[in-house]
Amino acid sequence: MPVRVEPPIETGRGPLHRPAGDGRRPTCARRGALDRLPARPHIHQHPVNHFAEVTVRSLRPWAAVCAAVAFALLTTTLTPAPSPAADSAPRGPGFSTHSARAALTRLLPRHVTQFTLVPVRRPASGDWFGVSGRAGHVRVRGTSPAAILSGVNWYLKYTAKVDLGWPGRSTAKLPRVLPAPEGTVRRHASVPHRFALNDTDDGYSGAYRDWTSYEKQIDLLALHGVNEVFVQMGADAVYYETLQEFGYSKKELRSWIPGPAHQPWWLMQNMSGFAGPVSERLIEERAALGRRIANRLRELGMTPVLPGYYGTVPPAFTARNPGGTVVPQGQWVGFERPDWLDPRTGVFSRVAASFYRHQRELFGDSTMYKMDLLHEGGRPGNVPVGDAARAVMNALQTARPGAVWTLIGWQNNPSTQIIDAVDKSRLLIVDGLSDRYDGLDREIAWHGAPYAFGTIPNFGGHTTVGANTAVWAERFDRWRTEPGSALAGIAYLPEGTGGNPVAYELFTELAWRTEPVDHSGWFAAYAERRYGRPDPHAARAWELLRTGPYSTPSGTWSEAQDSLFTARPRLTATSAASWSPGAMRYDPDTVRAALAELLKVAPALRTTDAYRFDLVDVARQALANRSRSLLPEIKAAYDAGDLSRFRAGAAEWKDDLDLLDRLLATDSRFLLGPWLADARSWGRTATERDAAEFDARSLLTTWGHRSGSDAGGLRDYANREWSGLVSDFYAMRWTTYLDSLDTALVTGRPPAAIDWFSLENAWNQRHDDYPVEPSGDPVARAAAVLDALPAPVPPAPAASGARR
Template sequence: MPLPRRTFLTGLAGTAGVAAVSCSGTPADGVTPHSPASGAARAPSRTAAAEAARRLLPRHWGQIEFRTASEKAGAEDSFRVTGRRGRITVTGTTPSTQLTGLRHYLKHVTHANITWAGSRTDHLPDRLPAPAAPLAGAANTPHRFVLNDTNDGYTGAYADWEYWEHEIDVLALHGYNEVLVYAGADAVHHRAFQEFGYTDAELRAWIPGPAHQPWWLLQNMSSFPHPVSRQLLDARARLGRRICDRLRDLGMTPVLPGWFGTVPPDFEKKNPGARTVPQGDWVGFARPEWLDPRTGHFARVAAAFYRAQDELYGPTTMYKMDLLHEGGKPGDVPVGDAAKGVEKALRAAHPGATWVILGWQHNPPKAITDAVDKERMLVVDGLSDRFPHITDRESDWGSTPYTFGSIWNFGGHTTLGANTPDWAALYEKWRTRKGSTLRGISLMPEAADNNPAAFELFSELAWSDGDLDLTSWFKEWSTSRYGAADPHAEAAWDTLRRTAYGTTRADEWAEGADGLFGARPDLSAKSAAAWSPKKLRYEAADFEPALGELLTVRPELRDSSAYRRDLLDVARQALSNRSRVLLPRVKEAYDAGDAARFDRLTREWLTLMDLLERLVATDSRHLLGRWVADARAWGADAAERDRLAYDQLTLLTVWGTRSGADAGLRDYANREWAGLVGGLYRLRWERYFTALRAALAEGRAPEEIDWFAVEEAWIKDPGRLATRPKGNTYKIAAKVRAHLEGN
């Protein structure tokens, strides 16, 4: 069928040289562990795509046959979809590429949708329809990298295999072939450093709780909030291995943390002759010390690290390392020499491996990129759609291969939106210009499982050719997302295209503004997180009509998790946006000493919070109780379960210590979830308004409140948190619309 947006690249010319796997075959059970002695990574499984289809399409998987195309040297991944009614054939270069072809068929032929935030497949007919003509696609770039270093914290450090299995399936459907895996990295450090004089207890005290481990792996912090248990290390190692093996089965590459010098305390004392460089502080936390990469001690630790990693997870071909991340100090070590030492150690363990490094702030400097083998480095750029002055990454990084990347989400904020016009304007231009070293895309929101439209649109950049027509793309999205065309769905998404998804990097932001309900109370608050936009990046009044349009979508298209998720997101965002309209009015009333108006406006504020709490409580993915229960499930006893819950809750609230909270980390990971909105957030604002009202009545300054003490007390006893959704999303969204229209 004709595509309303830019055309997909021509794929396979035929089906010669392919191996077939029918979905009706019996899939293998379990996961076969990699043998470290083999020295080679596990090969893709011939049945992996079929097994994924069985999980994703339990009623239809038997109608799909997957075939593996013969790979041609230097050729990009490609797929081809053919078949007849009730018998669809998907041919692709790898199992994951075959799944990408399946998603292309589902979107363009059946108007079905599977994302990491809602799906629509129940409307599929008993027998799958045949494509009117063969569908073909090919990747326009070799690297399709996904997940941020912070993902294992902000998305969920305590996710189980059921979650990861589905997440990997969805990533494969969307064409990604390189996935960052942090789960279980703690076990590698624990094993390796026992060879250098550290006891089990010392290392477990150094390793942070799972929710905070990403920043330890980035060399920002350690030893918070409690020592990890041995059983937790072992359990996370098993999960990490399972994730890696599934990726290998699908022909995807696990991108594992490399080692660039982070060491536990007292390394010099335990290893005479070693040379470490103090790293100072990071936002209120003491950073771990850095072992000089030029030394023999560095080479020996690196060898032990990679050996332990291979034993636990098997080898891979890509290793993520961010030398001197966010203020790291080289001391008197020349940065170029340090980079050479890190690279040499990696090559000794894995000669052909690629060093993956984040493009963030001033990293990587040319001192790094000029010192290493550029063809074995990949910069995953986190700022492509953030700053307008970024126009020539070839010059910035000396023609080092890089990816076009986006970080549309910080801290897991529930904010809707992304700079999609920048994607349309820049990706193809940068990829095809003379001398380009752009070699891929990197999808890196700090938390995943949000903004499903942005997720799908960004993913398709790597599988398309030519100009991107956003108007046509969002129109087609409204059809495939809900199963059929609907004028109200189309109108809703066109409104969203022009507002939340119509922002650009001209204002030097890549994320939408968070709401003020999650801010630590202050009448002058401009954002909840210290480093978030201080104002909405579009007009709130222009956004709200999308809610009415979604509510008017015809009833038969409302019965999917995709529709319910979008309706909740839009209603939640409309409520959240009102916080920015209302708070300045509250301040005006207080400053004027108008107690009656102050009372009326603060009642409205709390009413909006109560309505928001009811709305988000209808969805399991918006329940704080689920997040806490996930953590508790990993504990071996009551005491450990309490420690893990504390690890989770601190990340979303104070983030860490008082000094870190005061330095700006508090509410960095704010989100509009049931249990947070109606719990801590409402508690804070109600107490604040009460204090202000008393000050008005008595003609004095308001009392000072120790907010950290309030927050810490709530973290330790948040009360009963719901783990199951309650209420009807549609009915409550309709009440949201009625309330907003009446006020």
């Protein structure tokens, strides 16, 4: 597969020219700037160059890095754009390994020269990697750059015994000379499709991230064996260019396109316009960043899965385009949905052709396209769903012959009307419910269509820990090996990424095992490498976490409960998000005990990034779990009219919120400041910066406007325990509420009504500065959390005497 050269001056998310202002952001002329995005440069496939296999151990580390970079540049040759087929993953042995080596330079700069990377031909049986060598000279073979990186990661985990997680790493504990592999290891992918990222990821993980953040994400996806990644960054540019050809002005379209944090739901045909209008410059820069993401994936032999066209149009489409027919889609949790253009019409065919043409110009081609007809309550009207699906597939195949239509398995989608109307060999269903419900038979439900075993262990970017990992360990291999199985992949689909590193690690490893996972043994090995050395207290902590939050059962949920500290205040609250579990899904004492064990880990291991993240995360979860036992105590005191007991409970609640915020402040991954600073960094003017900040703030709190937040139930859907958000938003709400109850107890009158949306939306409009760097000692703060938690209640003694 050809690799793409990235523009040499492109250092962040914008792309094309040096800015005239701060030197960080590029500028484009206002007129037709999207039409002038530079043509995508391409590189020849190189035959295997044995010089690239030489490990230059004689060079100093910095010189070796420079030599590797220089070699990559010297072997770069520009050519005309290849055919669409050339964009598929590399299949011959002649692909360049320079993208894999560049990733290793970023991930393991002190050890990169000790790896020899060897490209091999991909057989019909699929991807594989092999690891061999001796101390200080590790040879990794693989069928793509990403497969090679997967081999490196396998070596790190099972030979070097360190972790490079998402998030958290212990690679600082690697010895100067890497240990020798234990013989020759060869691992084959058990499934061809290894898919990652939910449609919502760009919203809940951060729509305003820069190139450095995406580059790190891609490195970690490749390192963990993923080969198909959903890319929606910049999709607004495709709609923007396409619909100008069908009677819409630029101004109309910029008002129709939502702010970036809310664009995922616009692409799913759920809403439009909120937190807009967007500027043309913002559309341009998002397109350039999206192109850069897609190109990097191609360099690594991974497939960028791009949004396809299935009929979303702005208002008044038929008035401007005679011959078209639209079906009004009604509302989605309080938002007006965009209209759906009947795919059977000639107008649809022309819009789709224009869409795919502009997408090719902006992002290149792919072999996979993501589309979900009638998502979450979409209305077909009088359009036969099967006929619509056939027309959508025909438009895709006309534009991209042989492409695969990817759909999510969610609620009742995809319907058999869609599946049976098209060539099933051109479908892939990424199942979001594989581990959530019992009694599923996907072969029967989806009539034999290929699907990927998937999980959504996180909703809304919640910071809660836990996942149905024991279900994965048992169910994946059983489903895969059943006679007549149509299981063809895995799909890691959290709505927000960057948390639950052990879940990501285990789930992605399923695809590289041909035997069932020993759940207990796997966690024991994880505990050994997570902090870079074996430690009995780490082992005990992870065994407790395994049997607690990481052994939740299937049947109802795929994520653990969220925190009541983040709920809109009420004494009867059982969850913060409307669609989250309403009760504990595991014994909370397992987390408290795990925290106590982590605080006993050897001091030499406490310096690792992985330990510091895990300690803060587990302490945060232990305190969050306390909210579920404390709130009923406060309610009981209020209901009894016991002012003294109520005030004691309310004081503990406020103290816990303060302690929680100070704990979270010790780790940059639990700070609100970077989220808001990223949003403001995309604005050129004060108006643009303020609009981006509102977009980013509102997603976390009210989610949208009043009707969506209140009647629609979207408020706090994206709740998370972050320093700054806890102290300034959640604590503000709870203090207001608890003080009103205190006044009610004193006066004997009902508590005053509170307009929560007005209070919350006022916070959304603010522009406070928040720290972007951590402060404080995580070990001391975590110890303070343990001290603040009530001691666990010992079990009652066994009854004596004769049994009745």
